[in-house]
Structure formats: structure tokens, C-alpha cells
Amino acid sequence: MSQPNTAQRLSAAELCARLIRFDTSNYGEGHSAGERDIASWIHASLKHAGYAPQIVGPTPARASVVLRINGKDRSLPALLVHAHTDVVPVEPSQWSVPAFAGHISDGYVWGRGAVDMKDMAAMTLKTLLNWAENGIQPRRDIVVLFVADEESGGEFGATWLVANRPELFAGVEAAIGESGGEAIPLVTSSGETRRFYPVATAERGTLQIRIHATGKAGHGSRPQPGHALQRVIAACDRVNSYEWPLHLTGTVREYIETIDRALGNSPDLSDEEGVTLAIQRLGPAGEVALATTRCTATTTVINAGVKVNVIPSHAEAQLDVRCLPGTENEVIAVLDQLVGDDAEWEFLAKHSPVSAPYPSSWFDAMRDAIQFYDSEAIVPPMCMGGGTDAKAFATLGISGYGFAPLAIDSEGRRPSGMHGADERNPVECINGGQKMLERFLTRV
Ligand SMILES: [Zn+2]
Structure with a gap:
């Protein structure tokens, strides 16, 4: 050394x-x-x-x-x-x-x-x-x-x-x-190079959640409609396929507008299509914009079952949910609704934006x-x-x-x-x- x-x-x-x-x-x-x-x-x-x-x-x-x-x-x-x-x-x-x-x-x-x-x-x-x-x-x-x-x-x-x-x-x-x-x-629309140095002034919140359900164990040969694992899968599916609405915070709006204008364009961020087009024009600077125009939820872990012919009495999934500043309560309400009565959910970690x-x-x-x-x-x-x-x-x-x-x-x-x-x-x-x-x- x-x-x-x-x-x-x-x-x-x-x-x-x-x-x-x-x-x-x-x-x-x-x-x-x-x-x-x-x-x-x-x-x-x-x-x-x-x-x-x-x-x-x-x-x-x-x-x-x-x-x-x-x-x-x-x-x-x-x-x-x-x-x-x-x-x-x-x-x-x-x-x-x-x-x-x-x-x-x-x-x-x-x-x-x-x-x-x-x-x-x-x-x-x-x-x-x-x-x-x-x-x-x-x-x-x-x-x-x-x-x-x-x-x-x-x-x-x-x-x-x-x-x-x-x-x-x-x-x-x-x-x-x-x-x-x-x-x-x-590179601008007229072929010149501009240099951008974005400084972070905000972070999305990290909401790590656990969805779980319990039910009756049983033999795999005797189907039980809506057993614990099926209910957890269905709840995850509803969360995963939910289309989180476009939500431009002031920071994200200024980020996209500043860069797109400097590249010689006139961004119109009034609807989804305009936002998508503007982000595409940002090239590599668009990656972070894409991740911050809405909340996201991804199922990352699922635990259930011990054997193929046994219906498990308990199942759980873990999801990585990210929320924008100012949306935390709204996101929690949506999660409540999506999980519904079929399963329970709670936070594994809750770090606000x-x-x-x-x-x-x-x-x-x-x-x-x-x-x-x-x-x-x-x-x-x-x-x-x-x-x-x-x-x-x-x-x-x-x-x-x-x-x-x-x-x-x-x-x-x-x-x-x-x-x-x-x-x-x-x-x-x-x-x-x-x-x-x-x-x-x-x-x-
Ligand atoms: Zn690091």
C-alpha cells in the first residue's frame, strides 16, 4: 500500500x-x-x-x-x-x-x-x-x-x-x-455544440413496500380460487400496469425547457405528446427527465411457496415505488386503492422526496x-x-x-x-x- x-x-x-x-x-x-x-x-x-x-x-x-x-x-x-x-x-x-x-x-x-x-x-x-x-x-x-x-x-x-x-x-x-x-x-438543431451541467435540486422519494396475503394451505391438485399467492400476484399486477399520470414539477419543467430551448427548439409541455417529443430531443440528457416526469412502481421481489404440489398459506411481494416531490400522499392513496381488499400492504422503508x-x-x-x-x-x-x-x-x-x-x-x-x-x-x-x-x- x-x-x-x-x-x-x-x-x-x-x-x-x-x-x-x-x-x-x-x-x-x-x-x-x-x-x-x-x-x-x-x-x-x-x-x-x-x-x-x-x-x-x-x-x-x-x-x-x-x-x-x-x-x-x-x-x-x-x-x-x-x-x-x-x-x-x-x-x-x-x-x-x-x-x-x-x-x-x-x-x-x-x-x-x-x-x-x-x-x-x-x-x-x-x-x-x-x-x-x-x-x-x-x-x-x-x-x-x-x-x-x-x-x-x-x-x-x-x-x-x-x-x-x-x-x-x-x-x-x-x-x-x-x-x-x-x-x-x-448538438443544437443548427449543428453547434452546447454544454449542459445539470445540478440536482430535488430527488424523488423512495417508498419500498411489501404486499402480502394469507389464506388456507392445501393440496396443489385441489385448486382454491383466490389463494394467498394468486391475490398477491393480482395486486402486483394492478400496481405494475397502472399508468401513473404525467406530473411535471417546476424543476423537471425547467430542466426540459432550458435544455430544449438552448438546443434551438420550442418545447410545448402542455400534453404528454409534447413532453415525449421534447425529451427525445434531449438525447442523453433526456434519460433523467424520462425517469422524473411521473411516479413509478416496480415489483422486484416475490416470496411464496415451498413445493410445487402445495398451495402456500402466505405470499409476499416487494415493490420499489418512487414518487415526485409533492405527490407522496396521492401515491399512497393510489397504492391503497390498487392493492384493494385482496391483500395487505405496508412500508418497508419510506424516504420522502x-x-x-x-x-x-x-x-x-x-x-x-x-x-x-x-x-x-x-x-x-x-x-x-x-x-x-x-x-x-x-x-x-x-x-x-x-x-x-x-x-x-x-x-x-x-x-x-x-x-x-x-x-x-x-x-x-x-x-x-x-x-x-x-x-x-x-x-x-
Ligand atoms: Zn452513489
Whole structure:
């Protein structure tokens, strides 16, 4: 293992590669690897640079690292920067390179976590090391958190810290974390390229539900119409085939309109057809829009039965439901209606949607930092389709933004492979993004 004191000499991209070499796979249900080792390494790197970081967490294995840097003006509300250190597991056979080797080649950093989100952890660490080296103090207090267990819901990371160590976040008003600020180049109707850096100001809510039913067990050769499993299947079927209505929140509307107009079009978002056409014109920027124009529900787990000739007395299914800001109660009422009297349902987890103030001085500062390095950047607000640790911090009243900036790659390549195979991130995106992040954190 290279010594932490070499960290200061590494670029953000090289630091990202170094962090990838810690296999921090999070297998869920409390099983993880490597979070203690990566936390120790980050802790030692920060100490070597003269900081006083702390290792925190419910057990030594589920370690997170936290550090508060005092700002010049301590009367200003503080900002939290959070980056998770765990990653999702890999299927090595699907990869063309070893997933935890931390290779840099062909202008990419390769490996699990290169995009989600050891890139942001590395950019944040690089910023802190630069500050230490150059004697720079940020304008306001910055709380930096390298946090465990995001990929399995944060029970041993963000959620634990919020419940057990809330004093670490004293005075924090806003936070930045993953999924936002990435450069997306798009070609206009007249053939020019425009660069968009959507910053997340909202997240859909995560409602994980369980539908279950009980009945009489019996012999498979004596059909019982409407037995427990059939009722659960029927309820899931009603939920799965329900057409959730189009619901454009202000954020999603502005996201689609800003990008589509900048591409030289005149979006008409007054009906489903106009929205579909506008989203198609957004190309890769349309993916997140598509996931956030309505609520969604997907059956992901079903448990019932022990043997083919036995009618089970009990059946259950689990569904992943995502709701837009402002729709939670409506979605719950629809689920009640769809499940009906045939089965029961309850929450396995209920994480409400979150929204951060927009427009706001926080958002302006992020846009300014991006535009300082890319004067033609267009920075629209965005709603995330999934969820992050921002939801846990929101319970302390902290407004979460998705801002982990990635600059443009000169060959137009983009990060890819998140949660899949051959995850990789262009070196230029990470090193350029780190400059944007550093400028924001210093001046905000
Ligand atoms: Zn992530």
C-alpha cells in the first residue's frame, strides 16, 4: 500500500484510482468490505496534511471519516460535502479490466467507483490537500464526510450519523453530494455544440413496500380460487400496469425547457405528446427527465411457496415505488386503492422526496464555479430519479444539492458503467471537475 503522504502529490484522477484499489463492495444486509481500510487511509492522508479528522461509525468495520474546516466567517451557515466510500459489487466476468486495480489508461480512470463515487471523494480530498498546501481557508465552515454504506441505504453510514452524532452537523444549512454537475455536450438543431451541467435540486422519494396475503394451505391438485399467492400476484399486477399520470414539477419543467430551448427548439409541455417529443430531443440528457416526469412502481421481489404440489398459506411481494416531490400522499392513496381488499400492504422503508431551495445563493455559487472554467456552460436544475444520502441529512433540516462536478473531456467522452461493467471516468473530467469543486468550496 502506498503511504498516505504520497496523496499530496497525486492529481484528483490519480487519487480516484488509488481509492478504487480499496475493494469497498457493499453486499447489503450489513455485509460490506473495505470501508475501514479506506477510512484509515483517508484519515491518515488528512492528518499528514495537518488536519484533525475523526473516524466515526457504529462499528470499526463501518467507518466513516468526518472533518470540519473552520471558515473565515464563522457566523455563516456551514456547508456539508458528503461522498460515500462504498461501492456496489461487481460481476468480474463482465469486466474487461480488473474492477479494483485502479488502472489509468486511454485517458480514463477504470474501476468500480470511478463514477459512483470515488471520483467525488477524490476531488474533495484533493481540494483539502490543496488548501493545506497553500494555506487556504474557505469562506464558511465546511464539514466534509467520507461516508460508509450509502449503497445499502445508509443504516451504518448517513442514517446512523444523523441519529447518533447530530452535533457533527451543527450549523449546517446545505449539503452537496452525488449526481449533479456533470458536463453533457449536446448538438443544437443548427449543428453547434452546447454544454449542459445539470445540478440536482430535488430527488424523488423512495417508498419500498411489501404486499402480502394469507389464506388456507392445501393440496396443489385441489385448486382454491383466490389463494394467498394468486391475490398477491393480482395486486402486483394492478400496481405494475397502472399508468401513473404525467406530473411535471417546476424543476423537471425547467430542466426540459432550458435544455430544449438552448438546443434551438420550442418545447410545448402542455400534453404528454409534447413532453415525449421534447425529451427525445434531449438525447442523453433526456434519460433523467424520462425517469422524473411521473411516479413509478416496480415489483422486484416475490416470496411464496415451498413445493410445487402445495398451495402456500402466505405470499409476499416487494415493490420499489418512487414518487415526485409533492405527490407522496396521492401515491399512497393510489397504492391503497390498487392493492384493494385482496391483500395487505405496508412500508418497508419510506424516504420522502426532497427539494432544496431554487433559485438560491447556493445554486448561484455552483453555477458561478462551473462558468468560471466554462464560460458558456448552461446550468439547469434537475430532479434525480433515485435517492442519495441527502434524504438522511434532510431530516436535520439540511438542503441537499447534487453537485459533484465533472468537466468536459476534450474528445467528448463521458463517464460510463455506473453500477454496471467497465465503470470508467475520463481523467480530464475528474481533474477539471476538481477545479470547479475547489472554487465553489473556497468561495461559497
Ligand atoms: Zn452513489
